[in-house]
Amino acid sequence: MPPNHKDSRNAEKVSRAVAYLKAVVPDDDPVPLIELPPADSPVLREFNQELLIAYLVDVGDHFEYVQYRDLEQSRLSIEELRANKWPLAKNSSA
Numbered sequence: 001m002p003p004n005h006k007d008s009r010n011a012e013k014v015s016r017a018v019a020y021l022k023a024v025v026p027d028d029d030p031v032p033l034i035e036l037p038p039a040d041s042p043v044l045r046e047f048n049q050e051l052l053i054a055y056l057v058d059v060g061d062h063f064e065y066v067q068y069r070d071l072e073q074s075r076l077s078i079e080e081l082r083a084n085k086w087p088l089a090k091n092s093s094a
Contacts, residue, residue, distance in 0.1 A: 010074035014081060017055040017066045024050055039069040043078060055081060 022044070025031075042065035045053040055066040071078065 010070050011076060013057050013064075014055075014066055014070055014074045014076055015084065017057050017081065017084075020054045020056045021047060022052045022054045024052055039072065040067055042067055043071065043081065045078075045082070 025033075042054055047053050056063040057066060066081065071081065
């Protein structure tokens, strides 16, 4: 089945994602957790015990997390997202 316009738009969005390190919230944190449906949850990977890797997209006036629904609608896997963005140091001029 050929991709539709929504698939292409989401694939383009996901292809612009950059990796972002986010602190793990401790289990004893007093702030209540927000429960999200799986499709609305951000794609997160464990980096180590204290950090997670999230993926953000600059949409002009704010950043958006890549959510599982973005991957589903773009027909891309987590592995494809990760493979596309993981070696960020290669692009660094430092």
